[in-house]
Amino acid sequence: MNWLLVAIGGAVGAPLRYLTDRAVQAHQGPGVPYVFPWGTFAANTAGSLLLGLLTGAAVSSPAHALLATGLCGALTTYSTFSYETLRLAETGRTFLAGANVLASLLAGLGAVFLGAELTGGFGG
Template identity: 45%
Template sequence: MLLAALVGLAAALGALARYLVDQAVAQKFESAFPWGTWVINVSGSFILGLVTGLALHHGLSAHVVSVLGTGICGGYTTFSTFNVETIRLAEEGSLVGAVGNIAGSIAAGLLAAGAGLGLALI
């Protein structure tokens, strides 16, 4: 029960971080493209890659992985907002933006996760 409470608290912190990062990016880059969500999901992929690498190569405990991975990263990253924003881009006639969001998010997310895994090897 304690682990579940810690995961829930971590998820709340992750959601707060998502809101703050999204606001900061939106203020810096006024654009129809959802840069805030993109930055959040890519940086979240990096963090999850790092946490996974630390678990695999340095013995980070399963409980810590649950709190950081499921809690923080789960509350921080957002697949649903990515989907809604991609559909919005397409509905507004920006098919290039929608496809770019899909391809760019997947490619950058995979590279970021790989970089996190790689950093854990150091």
């Protein structure tokens, strides 16, 4: 049963990340070069916040499979994050590459802690 829930969560999370990325790029306006990967940053931070909320709420095992493993897992990504960081570094934007790694980690960590605090803390 959990397998099916993980698959459903993944089938929702991945398109959500794709649409988030599209929306963020569109927001930057046509013709504006897409330099800093804000779309992936937004999806990763939002998914980490949701995972923190679920951790604090200590949800049931099926809910965890659907929302944490499936939805949050697929809404967030490490592969696109590292490829975009590589592209920044390879195009000479070393500072932005380092900033992306550091900002993503700090935002993700902060989002997990904030989410968990909001719904009952890590002990919850």
